[in-house]
Amino acid sequence: MTVHLVLDEDVSLEHLQSLKENIHSSLEKYKFEHTTVELEFANEQCRDEVN
Numbered sequence: 001m002t003v004h005l006v007l008d009e010d011v012s013l014e015h016l017q018s019l020k021e022n023i024h025s026s027l028e029k030y031k032f033e034h035t036t037v038e039l040e041f042a043n044e045q046c047r048d049e050v051n
């Protein structure tokens with residue numbers, strides 16, 4: 001599964017990292033085979049929407 005998080009404000013890299021870790025650990029209990037967490041900025045084109 002893939003999670004897309006769109007950030008609408010400036011977040012420090014450090015904050016991003018802990019955010020990502022939080023997400024991963026909260027998803028762990030669901031035992032997904034593969035988990036992708038995508039962090040996108042509001043002004044960034046989602047790569048899943050490019051085509």
Ligand SMILES: [Zn+2]
Nearest residue numbers: 004046047048
């Ligand atoms: Zn996306």
